[in-house]
Amino acid sequence: MTRVRFAPSPTGLLHIGGLRTALYNYLLARQTGGVFVLRIEDTDRTRFVPEAEKDILDSLAWAGLTVDEGPTQGGDAGPYRQSERTARYREAVDRLLDDGHAYIAFDTAEEIAELRERRQREGHDSTGYSAATRGEMTNALTLDVGQVQQRLDAGDDHVVRLKVEPGQTVRFEDAVRGEVAFETDTVDDQVLLKSDGMPTYHLANVVDDHAMGITDVIRGEEWLPSTPKHVLLYDALGWKPPRFAHLPLIMSPTGGKLSKRSADRLGIPVNVRQYREAGYEPEAVVNFLAFLGWNPGTEQEGFTLDELVEAFSVERIGTSGAQFSLDKLNWFNGQVLRELEPEEIAVRARPEVEAKHGAVDASALVAAATLLRERIEKASDLADADYLFGEVTSYDETALKKRWKDDSARLVATYADRLEADSEFTEASTEVAMRQLAEDEEVGFGRVIHPVRLATTGVSAGAGMFETLVTIGRDTVIERLRRAAAELT
RNA sequence: GCCGCGUUCGUCUAGGGGUCUAGGACGCCGCCCUCUCACGGCGGUAACACGGGUUCAAAUCCCGUACGCGGUACCA
Numbered sequence: 001m002t003r004v005r006f007a008p009s010p011t012g013l014l015h016i017g018g019l020r021t022a023l024y025n026y027l028l029a030r031q032t033g034g035v036f037v038l039r040i041e042d043t044d045r046t047r048f049v050p051e052a053e054k055d056i057l058d059s060l061a062w063a064g065l066t067v068d069e070g071p072t073q074g075g076d077a078g079p080y081r082q083s084e085r086t087a088r089y090r091e092a093v094d095r096l097l098d099d100g101h102a103y104i105a106f107d108t109a110e111e112i113a114e115l116r117e118r119r120q121r122e123g124h125d126s127t128g129y130s131a132a133t134r135g136e137m138t139n140a141l142t143l144d145v146g147q148v149q150q151r152l153d154a155g156d157d158h159v160v161r162l163k164v165e166p167g168q169t170v171r172f173e174d175a176v177r178g179e180v181a182f183e184t185d186t187v188d189d190q191v192l193l194k195s196d197g198m199p200t201y202h203l204a205n206v207v208d209d210h211a212m213g214i215t216d217v218i219r220g221e222e223w224l225p226s227t228p229k230h231v232l233l234y235d236a237l238g239w240k241p242p243r244f245a246h247l248p249l250i251m252s253p254t255g256g257k258l259s260k261r262s263a264d265r266l267g268i269p270v271n272v273r274q275y276r277e278a279g280y281e282p283e284a285v286v287n288f289l290a291f292l293g294w295n296p297g298t299e300q301e302g303f304t305l306d307e308l309v310e311a312f313s314v315e316r317i318g319t320s321g322a323q324f325s326l327d328k329l330n331w332f333n334g335q336v337l338r339e340l341e342p343e344e345i346a347v348r349a350r351p352e353v354e355a356k357h358g359a360v361d362a363s364a365l366v367a368a369a370t371l372l373r374e375r376i377e378k379a380s381d382l383a384d385a386d387y388l389f390g391e392v393t394s395y396d397e398t399a400l401k402k403r404w405k406d407d408s409a410r411l412v413a414t415y416a417d418r419l420e421a422d423s424e425f426t427e428a429s430t431e432v433a434m435r436q437l438a439e440d441e442e443v444g445f446g447r448v449i450h451p452v453r454l455a456t457t458g459v460s461a462g463a464g465m466f467e468t469l470v471t472i473g474r475d476t477v478i479e480r481l482r483r484a485a486a487e488l489t
Numbered sequence: 490g491c492c493g494c495g496u497u498c499g500u501c502u503a504g505g506g507g508u509c510u511a512g513g514a515c516g517c518c519g520c521c522c523u524c525u526c527a528c529g530g531c532g533g534u535a536a537c538a539c540g541g542g543u544u545c546a547a548a549u550c551c552c553g554u555a556c557g558c559g560g561u562a563c564c565a
Contacts, residue, residue, distance in 0.1 A: 008565090011564085041565065044565065046564085047564065047565080109563075112563090116561095120490075124490090124491085125490080125492080127491075127561070161563095174494095177494070181493095182493070183492085186491075186561090190562095191562080198563085200565085201564075205565095221493095221495090221559065221560095222559055222560070224494065225493055225494090226561095228493095248495080249559070256557090291501065291502085291514090292501070295501080295503075297503075298503095301513085301515095318501095319496095320496065320558090321494095321558060323500060323501080325500050325501065325515070325516085327515055327516055328514080328515045328516085329515095330515090331514085331515055331516090332515095338528075374527060374529090375526065375527045375528075399525090403525090434524095445524065453524075453525065459525090459526090460526075462525070462526065463525095463526085465524055
């Protein structure tokens with residue numbers, strides 16, 4: 001049984017890259033009939049943000065990724081917050097200590113910084129706390145048993161470090177990259193237990209993945225360099241490592257990390273929350289994210305979540321970093337929108353429309369969606385159609401210049417008169433009336449239709465003129481035509 | 490610096506020794522449709538990082554170089 005996990009740190013709003021990691025895990029779980037676990041990795045008390053867990057939950061739910069086991073869902077492998085599992089880490093550490101795979105160290109942050117600086121200055125390849133340097137430091141390997149006990153009894157700050165044996169090669173199979181190898185001489189004696197008693201990511205991750213029966217670890221490529229530490233830990237604890245799959249990183253459109261800073265500058269949202277607030281459809285975000293680093297090997301581009309579950313495979317995940325493209329996301333969003341019924345678009349557009357125009361009828365919203373759905377990129381764009389939800393208060397300057405001629409006021413006024421006489425007021429009748437008017441006045445059709453569009457909508461772009469007129473409604477149309485004829489000369 | 494990973498159109502990518510005069514999608518440009526703007530349809534632009542091998546044959550395999558990215562924390 002496949003068991004995968006998404007294991008974010010509650011340090012802020014969920015990052016879009018985090019959602020992709022969650023998505024790939026979810027897809028593998030669903031495809032194999034496995035279990036999707038959510039585990040909150042809250043071991044860093046200094047960066048902990050209380051609201052973050054809720055944002056993670058909300059974001060996953062928004063994207064449609066349902067969690068099988070997690071802090072709010074429960075499950076047999078709980079608890080699902082690392083801060084609630086400290087006894088297990090302690091137990092593992094004791095075992096590592098007893099077996100000589102780990103040791104206690106007393107060095108202060110300053111002493112370690114000094115070590116690094118010195119190694120750097122002396123031009124060594126490795127700069128950290130490792131087999132090459134631990135003999136010079138203050139730890140259970142250099143102190144005698146009595147001294148260690150004495151310092152422990154005195155309550156001195158200390159950490160527990162993994163004892164990495166030099167001269168070995170750690171190999172593991174990565175599902176997307178193939179075999180990856182690291183020399184242990186380049187692997188530092190990683191801290192496993194911090195001086196505050198909390199585990200580091202490395203320890204907690206290995207202990208929990210084992211305890212929760214995780215079979216496949218799908219995570220970002222930034223973890224690849226620390227995977228040898230994890231493999232060493234599994235070995236030391238006598239456990240079988242899971243399968244690893246390291247995802248290519250999502251990069252900024254200008255290259256480099258898609259950080260908060262670079263994204264802000266480029267106007268790209270970084271948090272899932274921001275995508276939601278910007279009016280993106282979750283289906284579009286999911287579809288777009290799925291294609292950032294994966295492809296189905298066919299030419300199909302539009303996928304529902306269920307179709308992705310069907311088509312997904314770890315083998316087809318790519319190896320190189322993928323630059324984020326807002327253009328492509330927008331295109332996906334348009335595709336999703338065109339598949340939605342007007343009623344559904346109306347539901348999604350409502351908050352934005354009401355924020356701008358006040359309360360609106362459901363029927364007005366649906367009518368607007370029906371009229372404009374081919375022309376909007378986001379459901380919330382409906383709110384821009386002022387002429388459907390309020391008054392026409394101004395006219396587009398450039399359009400006015402181009403389309404409003406000397407005879408426009410007269411033609412628009414005359415058209416208003418003819419509509420007043422038109423009891424049907426349908427798409428057909430309003431069009432016939434306009435064609436008749438153009439013929440009677442011996443002017444081109446465009447001479448009438450463009451000024452009428454301007455007068456009734458205030459803008460030059462929009463849906464078919466006659467559908468638009470019918471949607472706006474007869475009385476309002478006539479009133480707007482007359483007012484424009486009077487105001488614009 | 491050191492370690493690791495990567496490198497096909499501007500971007501996402503297909504392709505994994507001959508079928509590649511390198512395919513698709515986004516973007517961009519043009520045409521068609523048309524009352525505008527879109528949608529849609531059709532067409533166009535544009536890429537195998539570089540250098541050595543291996544081979545009858547290399548975008549595809551090997552080595553090197555360059556470049557990019559990640560890691561190098563008592564952060565994850």
